[in-house]
Amino acid sequence: MTGPPHTAPHAPGAPRNGGGHRLAPTALYGPDLDGDAMPALYERLRRAHGPVAPVTIAPGVGAWLVIGHRELLRLTRDEQDFSHDPRRWSLLREGRVPPDSPIMPIIGWRPALLFADGQQHRRMRTAVSEALDEINGHQLRRTVRAAAEELIASFAGRREADLVPEYARKLPVRVIIGLLGLDEPTGQLLAQAITGMVVANADSVNASRRMNAILQTLIQQKRQRPGDDVTSALLRHPAALTDEEVLHNLVVMFVAGQQTTVNWISTTLRILLCDPAFRSSLAVGHLSVDDALDLVLWRHPPTQNFPARYATRDLDFGGQRVRTGDMLLLGLAGANQDPAVLPEDGTPVIGNRSHLAFGAGPHACPAQDPARLITRTAVDTIRHRLPDLELAVPESELSWVKSPWSKGLAALPVRFTRPQLPPPARPDLLVSGEPLTAAKCPAGAVSRHDSPPGEPS
Template sequence: MTTSPPEQPRPAPASPPPGCPAHGLYAATGLQQLHAPTAVENSNQLYEDLRKVHGSVAPVEVPGGVRAWLVLGYRENLEVLRTPSRFSADSRLWRDATTLSLEHPLAPLIAWQPLVNFAEGPDQRRLRGAVNGSLAKFNNIGVRRRIQYIANTLIDGFCQDGQADLVSQYTQQLPMLTMMRLLGVPEGTAPKLIAACQDLIAGTASAASSNQYVMQVLQDLVAARKTAADNDLPSFLIQHEAQLTDLEVAEHLRHTLVAAHTTTSVLLADTLHFYLTNATTRAQLAGGAQTLETSVDHILWDQPPLSVLPARYATGPTKLGDQDIEEGDMVLLGLAAGNRDPEVRPDPTASMHGNRSHLSFSGGGHECPGQDIGRAVVETAADVLLTRLPDLHASGEGQRVFTWLSHPLITLPVAFTRKAPLTADPVGASKTAPAANGPLPAAAAMPPVPARPPVSATRTRWWQRLFRR
């Protein structure tokens, strides 16, 4: 494998010099803060208010005092996504890139990394080809069978209780466990790595050390696959003709894990919540008038996993909607706002079942490459759960966390008739899996992964059964 030379930092356009009059975005006053409490809890109304005042593109402020353009129009979002010559994903083009510190709240989202998400031109096509080509090697039927097995194992962990919290016991764990299997993570490492990934995503005080641990595990995995390839994503990326560097492979593996948690788990929880709280949908699914696949499309229109997608950067002066965009301006993709644009959806309550022209998977050259696997996880996991527990019903109000980027469910309490587990050993995820929102176990503070203890031949842990499949 060849190693690419280190890429030189790309200079960012300078902000207006002190004392000189600012123009456009930097001259606007009284900007709406997208992260204000009243804004995040009433985001759909906020988007409509901004649309009335500014049209399809509005000046806003996000955490850290950063100014940006929020794209509200459906067609304008597609225009940004499909014209990288005008709006680049390379965050080094941002006019304030040189002021971004590691402590900045936007750093995890927009700090440049050797990922396809930040690449353009030949480098983007090289990385995109490697990711797409590697994901295409997985057999769809085989992937769904793995998801079914993981789903049944998780359900076995709580089916005898007659009640559960679907978020902590099901939706937050299943996507991550699926990706662990596709990445070929050793079984003894999986529980600890899941806890570290969840801690990293939560942004706790130990997130930095968790990130180091995640990267170390993935770099070790890459090194192992270079000498002994397997039928997994690291091996496919290493073998691809694009000749990714070891760092590029590890970074894309980490991004895959994070994306599986932050988008697929949110979509799965919203799908189950929609089913549990919508009597019409339940009746249509039971009567065959609707399928889970079409229901997922409706949810992707109404409640995309990411409401706002950071970010694109103007490569030069341009026009978008009614706004004059300056070189180096940050442009935020308003996926939720675009999905509700009255120009393409006059009646926001109308059914969108089966319509896949939503913006929830982005678009253009950076459209989500793992959307097929993500949909497979959601559709299969929901189908297995509703088949195993046909009288599943909500036993309380699901709680959400509202941020300017997303509105994920953090609890979804349900009740059902107690069922016997499918496996002979009903040791469940609810008892042995790392807590979804709990503190990171002390073992993940960076010491080497301990050797796996001997396991009884008659009793195995739930996560070990997953990897023996």
């Protein structure tokens, strides 16, 4: 019998190579994870195993990592062979994953679109998509810009900053607080809980509980006093989501969205700071900020690996014998590196958006338009306000957050000498303590309504 390793590398069930020798799985967790080393790891896995590789995501917890572009497309589109419901996971059904495992807050079943198939998924997906469509693109961009300028002003006097904790991490939180309809103090507690859950450590389960408690209270308040926010839009949608469904779909939308946007902002800024040729091309208009954003999505997708699909039957897939109930992870970063879809020199084509950073198929990320707008505005604003921004340490000293799922910088220290601060921002455009106003706009308006700082909206 072949399949992903369930306990130790040489336990029964570990996959075999063509010579019949058991293959040791590769750990995707632990202190040795390093963002810069991950591309080489994916290539080693590809050479050793092909497009589907055996890995472990926690001690004794095996899975298949899908790093082939073609195979990942099939995985995301074929609900008949690959279900989203983790209750099909054989290790979980057999009691071989402890309830307090740090991966369970991410892997465990929730009544949300990410964990549903077929009609149930379509019902929740419609509610989520239409709630996001209510976000006013003009207002969102103005809000992001105002919050970005306020944050820049908070450290401009020092002529130095760490752009991860002081900018990239704070900005999406402020915006998401407004989109949810939360007040600032509660929103900060929610952000702390989200961060604690994503890192997959011993406190992840407690962090998940704290997050759920905050969102439960928010939903109760919005049932009584609805507003112009995404939470209220979900509650009033004709799909009639229950409070529990609203809570867990908010988790899917904004937990994933918050950390992804943090990583997308910080990694894009890193490229602009560390690639002089790219920065020069951007400055003279040969390239755009969107080109930089897409380069990040190809080379350093904010989410490296994404859970999960579960085989509904025994099948041969990517050269491996996958068994019913096996877990398969979406190796987004690895699939983007697949030589089958890249130019011969390995460099993604500028303007090419066939990457898989947002997934694919019916479960592709529904919030990629607002995420792009937030990230683009964040990057563009800091470029204009800190025009001589430069890295304060050698690039080799930058460190990464240790996570099997997320690729993000732990720090991005910078210095500058000539901040170009705007006049004091109007209070009605800030999101500190005030819900962000949402208004009806056509689907996709979020991405059409952008313009650089200073241009009319």
